[in-house]
Amino acid sequence: MARKINLRIWRGDATDGGLQDVQVEANEGEVVLDVIHRVQATQMGDLAVRWNCKAGKCGSCSMEINGKPRLACMTQVAAYGDETITVTPLRAFPVIKDLVADVSFNYKKAMEIPAFEPPKELVPGEARMQQIDVERSQEFRKCIECFLCQDVCHVVRDHEENKKSFAGPRFFIRIAELDMHPLDTLKNRKRTAQEEHGLGMCNITKCCTEVCPEHIKITDNAIIPMKERVADIKYDPVRWLGSKIRKREGIV
Amino acid sequence: MSGVFSPTRAKIKERTLRTDKWWIQPAITFGVLLSFVIYATFRAFEGANYYKDHLISPFYSPCLSEACLPEATILGWTPVSAEIFNFALSPALIILIFPLGFRMTCYYYRKSYYRSFWMSPPACAVAEPHKKYTGETRFPLIIQNSHRYFFYAGLVLNVILTYDAVISFKNPEGEWGHMSVGSLVLLVSSTLLWFYSASCHSCRHTIGGRLKNFSRHPVRYKLWSWVSVLNHSHQQFAWYSLAGVAFADIYVRQVATGAWTNFYFF
Known part of the structure; x- marks a missing residue:
């Protein structure tokens, strides 16, 4: 009616x-x-x-x-x-x-995220992995790039000047997707997430998760795990020492 | 002019056009957390009424000060002086930094107090009042990255508080096999704390979240899956455990002052 x-x-x-x-x-x-x-x-x-x-x-x-x-x-x-x-x-x-x-800010940020880097010896078509190894990343592939999370994020919504140094939640899930991918070999993804893409600017107020039309748990499943991974390499002396002794980043 | 009032953005004079009661949630959070902080501060400095007949308040456990009642200590161990710089130190002040630090750096509480106390932002799509924002990139907020250490300390405290709950299954004469309302209160409180710790984001990361290949670590993957289920309810466990600890302290205090009688079921 x-x-x-x-x-x-x-x-x-x-x-x-x-x-x-x-x-x-x-x-x-x-x-x-x-x-x-x-x-x-x-x-x-x-x-x-x-x-x-x-x-x-x-x-x-x-x-x-x-x-x-x-x-x-x-x-x-x-x-x-x-x-x-x-x-x-x-x-x-x-x-x-x-x-x-004008949402072109987001496309500029997308270009700043380093691409997936598979092992050099891996021949196209030969990648093999188990479902449990990729299911975390698959959640983030649901993103439709509506940029509602970018819009609601107060880091840039309320502070225009932060746009230079902050990639935003959409791109944190992209970084998390790649960092959690079993075949991604790029070493500095965690460090650049913090130092170049502004992960530390996020204060976990979860508005991005609230507005996501695809119901991606942006904060709990991407941003917080990335903050913990950054803590592993930058703020945790015990983990740092362990990585030096055992010659690994703890990402096996 | 910055933020939503920047020159290139749509000219809208309101800070928000939300028509729902967006302020209720942060106002409630503000009220509840502030009430807890005031009560906890009072209790931390009170330095009395924390022990009665094998019931010890979680605010005062472990009781490590020389000022502790001997029966409230763990095997009489009191490594901390009763006074520091001529200031009588309440036993609670020695240990409260750990649960306080755990909750202050908790990813859920961060959301709560950034919204309700610091208004950064007060609610989604409601402009914050601050002119500058650097997030958790600088001191002091960069300390939030130490959450995992408070998580580890919290696990130790959980073990001690569970021990306290077990000890409470004694009667006033010290005989085992008796259960009172106080035992139940301490048991529920310590159980809620375990759920709060187990659902923690740092726990989820430590137990398996940091791995790249779950298939190479099937046990850790399974544990991570269970913690992930609990993690969905971390917010609820945060509130329930806070209420549990507060009520356990109130209960022990009331029993210790004689205002309430600790009823024994058997």
């Missing part, structure tokens, strides 16, 4: 902008992206919104709905009852127009 809902949409660009109120029809079962499209079709023909799959798998329609980073295609209108729904672009990134933010 259709009903009218109140929607507040942020409109503008990097120079100026503000929230505009509209009334729009919403049908049973519709998601926020549906009503934004209806507004675009009937009232604001030039409204900019980024979207693609409408199935929660492409990560394109990331925006903030009533202040929370969410995928618009996975957010039911009915969940808000009679409340006005406020939609804004991601607030951690520069705005381009209306609901579209």
